[in-house]
Amino acid sequence: MATATANASGTVTAKRKPVFIKVEQIQPGTSGHTLTVKVVSSNPVKVTSKNGGRSSLSSRPLQPPRIAECLVGDETGVIVFTARNDQVETMKPGTTVILRNAKIDMFKGTMRLAVDKWGRVEVTEPANFEVLESYNLSLVEYELVNVGESDQKS
Numbered sequence: 105m106a107t108a109t110a111n112a113s114g115t116v117t118a119k120r121k122p123v124f125i126k127v128e129q130i131q132p133g134t135s136g137h138t139l140t141v142k143v144v145s146s147n148p149v150k151v152t153s154k155n156g157g158r159s160s161l162s163s164r165p166l167q168p169p170r171i172a173e174c175l176v177g178d179e180t181g182v183i184v185f186t187a188r189n190d191q192v193e194t195m196k197p198g199t200t201v202i203l204r205n206a207k208i209d210m211f212k213g214t215m216r217l218a219v220d221k222w223g224r225v226e227v228t229e230p231a232n233f234e235v236l237e238s239y240n241l242s243l244v245e246y247e248l249v250n251v252g253e254s255d256q257k258s
Contacts, residue, residue: 128180135207141176142235143199148172181239185217191225200231213245
């Protein structure tokens with residue numbers, strides 16, 4: 105059932121129910137994913153600043169972004185999730201979370217799951233599935249192939 109909400113201009117838009125997917129269904133270069141996953145591990149990443157930690161507009165030091173690479177998954181596989189700033193505290197091992205409007209970032213030819221400002225990470229009740237750690241989508245390397253004139257000349 106879709107619910108209707110009115111936005112600032114007074115037009116009514118229908119909210120769609122989210123379609124939950126499994127980790128094994130994730131493809132490179134896609135976005136808008138909603139999935140329920142368990143956090144397997146979380147490793148903070150040291151971020152260094154290029155300008156000595158100072159803002160270009162003021163002399164006050166900036167807080168460096170906090171980043172953690174988290175292994176998350178469900179009963180179909182696991183993938184690396186890049187948690188940023190406030191997401192780092194949420195992504196504790198053993199926690200079950202719902203990732204809303206997640207996207208795939210490519211890093212050195214491998215997939216990384218991320219949730220930017222347009223998405224949401226929310227803690228939910230513990231899920232009753234065992235995470236399949238033997239199938240890690242972030243270990244699969246992808247190569248960008250240009251389909252164009254060079255393929256058609258033969």
